Amino acid sequence: MADHLPEALGPLLREARTRLAAAGIDDPSLDARLIVEHYSGTTRTQASADPGRKIDGDAIAAIDGALRRRADGEPVHRILGYREFYGLRLSLSPETLEPRPDTETLVEAVLPFVKAMVARKGACRILDLGTGTGAIALALLSVVPTATATGVDISAGALAMAARNAGQFGLGGRFTTVQSDWFEKVSGRYHVIAANPPYIPTQEIGNLQDEVRDFDPRIALDGGVDGLNPYRIIAAEAARFLEAEGRIAVEIGHTQSNDVNDIFRAAGYTAGEVFGDLGGNDRVLVFQRATS
Numbered sequence: 001m002a003d004h005l006p007e008a009l010g011p012l013l014r015e016a017r018t019r020l021a022a023a024g025i026d027d028p029s030l031d032a033r034l035i036v037e038h039y040s041g042t043t044r045t046q047a048s049a050d051p052g053r054k055i056d057g058d059a060i061a062a063i064d065g066a067l068r069r070r071a072d073g074e075p076v077h078r079i080l081g082y083r084e085f086y087g088l089r090l091s092l093s094p095e096t097l098e099p100r101p102d103t104e105t106l107v108e109a110v111l112p113f114v115k116a117m118v119a120r121k122g123a124c125r126i127l128d129l130g131t132g133t134g135a136i137a138l139a140l141l142s143v144v145p146t147a148t149a150t151g152v153d154i155s156a157g158a159l160a161m162a163a164r165n166a167g168q169f170g171l172g173g174r175f176t177t178v179q180s181d182w183f184e185k186v187s188g189r190y191h192v193i194a195a196n197p198p199y200i201p202t203q204e205i206g207n208l209q210d211e212v213r214d215f216d217p218r219i220a221l222d223g224g225v226d227g228l229n230p231y232r233i234i235a236a237e238a239a240r241f242l243e244a245e246g247r248i249a250v251e252i253g254h255t256q257s258n259d260v261n262d263i264f265r266a267a268g269y270t271a272g273e274v275f276g277d278l279g280g281n282d283r284v285l286v287f288q289r290a291t292s
């Protein structure tokens, strides 16, 4: 890498992009822009309207450090410390999975039901199993003002970050956290049980992209020998926590649709309604009790 970055915004962006491209980063323009905007406090519009704008030395030093980390393979959102999810800027920590756009499919899949429940009953209680940053629960709460949610995670560090994120968006009054191994410490009944559980088979973790394997917490990825263990637990135990007319929505790996359907049908649920992600993969299944 060159020793010095230019101090004018336009040339700075170009040099940042050049460095990341030289390091083989997939989308150097996007990552350069995210890094430069974050540390310089500038916007895309300012970069095109005022490319000669001078960036101060501290910001340049921070940009330099961030570019080096990115060039060494650290994911850009881990460096910035946040990732946008459903319009919310969620803070990350080493204990939280970086929320992915595919998971917005789950939010969209249950949103009509959450809205309908609030319209009919004046309330919708959501249980977000394996909440991580709080992504699913907080996205739903952010668009349905009278819904409430409980975020469950086995990781105390993840729950601390989820609670902090909730506070940041003014959602702390409607979001509670419970540290629990799935349902172990959960009480009450919920209209929606949502989960994006770990679903990678243990032996496939080593084949994941470096950025996932090396930076997302292993406990957020590893779904056991066949990747399906969390679904078996959720399907077996959810009935005690689900309102009669409630829904269970789970994110799945793109090859797991049949297996997860079989698990839930054997536990007394209807065939899952399937929702695809932007890549056209089956990504979310929504179940209800077979008898309701």
Ligand SMILES: C[S@@+](CC[C@H](N)C(=O)[O-])C[C@H]1O[C@@H](n2cnc3c(N)ncnc32)[C@H](O)[C@@H]1O
Pocket: 096, 097, 098, 099, 100, 103, 129, 130, 131, 132, 133, 134, 135, 136, 152, 153, 154, 155, 158, 180, 181, 182, 196, 197, 198, 199, 219, 220, 221
């Ligand atoms: C794939 S991440 C999903 C995080 C977040 N819901 C999202 O979609 O971005 C799975 C989450 O499940 C949590 N988890 C793993 N095993 C668990 C268990 N036995 N009980 C509760 N949570 C667990 C992990 O800590 C992690 O936060």
